Amino acid sequence: MRAALVVLAGLAAAPFLGFGEGYSLTLLARAMILAMAAVSLWLLVGGAGLVSLGHAAMLGVGAYALVVLDDARITDAVVVVPVAMGAAAFFALVTGAVAIRTSGVHFIMITLAFGQMAFFTASSLAAYGGDDGYTLYGRMTVLGHRWLEDRLVFHYLCLGLLALALLGTQMVLGSRFGRVLRAARENALRVEAVGFSPYPYRLVAYAAAGAVAGLAGVLLANATEFVAPSYLAWQRSGDLLFMVILGGLGSLQGAVLGAVGFVLLEEWLGHLTEHWRLIFGPLLVLSVLFLKGGLVGVLRRG
Amino acid sequence: MAEALLEVAGLRKRFGGLAVTDDVSFDVAPGEIHAVIGPNGAGKTTLIHQLSGTLRPDAGSIRFGGREIVGMGLARRARLGLARSFQITSVLPGFSALENAALAVQARSGSSFRFLRAAATERGLNDEAMAALNAVGLGARAGVMAGRLSHGEKRQLELAVALAMRPRLLLLDEPLAGAGPEETERLVGILRGLRGQYAILLVEHDMQAVFALADRISVLVYGRVIATDLPAVIRANAEVRAAYLGEDEAA
Numbered sequence: 001m002r003a004a005l006v007v008l009a010g011l012a013a014a015p016f017l018g019f020g021e022g023y024s025l026t027l028l029a030r031a032m033i034l035a036m037a038a039v040s041l042w043l044l045v046g047g048a049g050l051v052s053l054g055h056a057a058m059l060g061v062g063a064y065a066l067v068v069l070d071d072a073r074i075t076d077a078v079v080v081v082p083v084a085m086g087a088a089a090f091f092a093l094v095t096g097a098v099a100i101r102t103s104g105v106h107f108i109m110i111t112l113a114f115g116q117m118a119f120f121t122a123s124s125l126a127a128y129g130g131d132d133g134y135t136l137y138g139r140m141t142v143l144g145h146r147w148l149e150d151r152l153v154f155h156y157l158c159l160g161l162l163a164l165a166l167l168g169t170q171m172v173l174g175s176r177f178g179r180v181l182r183a184a185r186e187n188a189l190r191v192e193a194v195g196f197s198p199y200p201y202r203l204v205a206y207a208a209a210g211a212v213a214g215l216a217g218v219l220l221a222n223a224t225e226f227v228a229p230s231y232l233a234w235q236r237s238g239d240l241l242f243m244v245i246l247g248g249l250g251s252l253q254g255a256v257l258g259a260v261g262f263v264l265l266e267e268w269l270g271h272l273t274e275h276w277r278l279i280f281g282p283l284l285v286l287s288v289l290f291l292k293g294g295l296v297g298v299l300r301r302g
Numbered sequence: 303m304a305e306a307l308l309e310v311a312g313l314r315k316r317f318g319g320l321a322v323t324d325d326v327s328f329d330v331a332p333g334e335i336h337a338v339i340g341p342n343g344a345g346k347t348t349l350i351h352q353l354s355g356t357l358r359p360d361a362g363s364i365r366f367g368g369r370e371i372v373g374m375g376l377a378r379r380a381r382l383g384l385a386r387s388f389q390i391t392s393v394l395p396g397f398s399a400l401e402n403a404a405l406a407v408q409a410r411s412g413s414s415f416r417f418l419r420a421a422a423t424e425r426g427l428n429d430e431a432m433a434a435l436n437a438v439g440l441g442a443r444a445g446v447m448a449g450r451l452s453h454g455e456k457r458q459l460e461l462a463v464a465l466a467m468r469p470r471l472l473l474l475d476e477p478l479a480g481a482g483p484e485e486t487e488r489l490v491g492i493l494r495g496l497r498g499q500y501a502i503l504l505v506e507h508d509m510q511a512v513f514a515l516a517d518r519i520s521v522l523v524y525g526r527v528i529a530t531d532l533p534a535v536i537r538a539n540a541e542v543r544a545a546y547l548g549e550d551e552a553a
């Protein structure tokens with residue numbers, strides 16, 4: 001957990017180390033929010049062995065739940081957050097109920113298919129901007145207060161929730177529930193032979209990961225004050241999966257390292273050249289080939 | 303005789319035109335070690351699969367503790383007290399030996415939909431898991447990752463996990479498979495120690511071990527049980543010798 005704590009401490013100190021202006025804070029908020037989504041995806045991939053290529057849909061369902069409420073002028077976090085997390089968890093529960101009956105490549109394909117369904121549904125929501133997306137009236141209020149409009153408050157809110165997601169997931173992984181989940185990843189037959197059916201455990205994990213990703217979607221919507229179908233695009237699911245793998249499946253903190261590393265690298269290369277993707281792509285390939293165990297693995301060896 | 307713990311009646315399974323289990327009937331009494339032997343391809347593994355719930359028979363009944371279990375899956379049968387060990391070692395390589403056994407304890411002690419408390423610190427689970435490891439002589443290796451245990455130790459762990467389930471019947475699928483002479487001796491010693499405490503259905507290739515351990519033996523040939531009797535009677539049975547034992551002696 002140490003490396004993740006260093007990253008979190010760095011993020012906490014960043015506003016006082018010359019990264020306090022709007023542009024930097026926007027970037028860091030994006031990194032923290034995607035890190036939170038990556039943590040929830042890690043629970044599935046690293047914890048349960050469920051490689052989902054549709055995780056952005058959970059993010060998008062959370063964000064679009066916020067859009068629907070925003071359009072109805074319901075903007076208080078007390079309502080928006082539970083509704084959005086509930087909607088994302090419900091979407092995960094329903095799609096997971098089908099997807100978790102499959103495994104391996106089939107699971108990847110079916111989560112991708114559900115993600116694409118959600119993407120096209122969002123694109124067709126004319127009342128909420130369709131393809132063009134939806135601009136929020138403003139950030140959420142908290143019990144009527146407009147605290148989130150303060151950049152620093154928003155920064156620390158994202159940081160606090162990321163830390164909470166990280167610690168909560170770590171705790172769940174070590175619990176009885178998490179033990180069954182991890183055991184079923186290693187050897188499902190063994191787990192059944194001692195008397196567990198892995199299915200309900202996997203499904204609950206899938207729904208919980210959906211809820212956390214839904215919360216990340218709410219935060220992302222607030223950060224940009226704009227929601228579009230691109231939230232749910234499969235490319236974003238791929239990015240999230242990549243963050244998890246880049247960070248390393250050996251430890252949950254890999255999700256945080258991977259997400260922050262991914263976002264910062266993307267940003268830095270974007271400044272260097274217009275054709276940054278030409279460098280970014282091969283770098284990702286090299287990292288998979290040579291960073292055994294991801295960034296976490298490198299830190300362990302180093 | 304006390305009522306049978308496991309009663310198999312008229313069990314049939316076909317793969318295409320091949321009857322792999324052909325009208326198999328036998329029973330296992332409480333506390334009995336009942337061995338199933340037979341030449342390669344006799345259908346022993348298919349039989350174990352049907353008994354443990356990983357393969358559905360085409361016809362027949364399996365009663366366990368007076369209850370029909372044919373329609374139940376592996377996990378459900380395990381919760382009823384039917385513990386299966388695997389021919390090919392099936393442990394959790396990334397879990398310590400203790401955690402492998404603790405998972406089995408956890409399966410029968412309360413809900414596992416608990417999300418907060420660290421399972422690794424639950425005394426109740428660890429104590430019983432440790433007792434199971436000690437019962438097979440693996441207590442000193444409790445903290446070692448299962449993936450790093452020797453082959454023989456993995457076979458012992460497989461047994462410990464089954465014991466940690468506190469089963470009413472142990473289904474042991476070739477527990478000596480791949481074990482060297484010393485490991486075999488140790489494992490046979492452990493199995494002998496379990497005699498009387500558990501009912502055991504033992505499928506095993508090692509004839510010496512089978513005749514040393516079994517109370518009764520059923521001989522499976524081409525999917526059919528051709529004899530069920532005491533070891534001494536089986537040893538003298540001409541049909542059995544022709545079908546099976548004769549092969550070994552001639553070889």
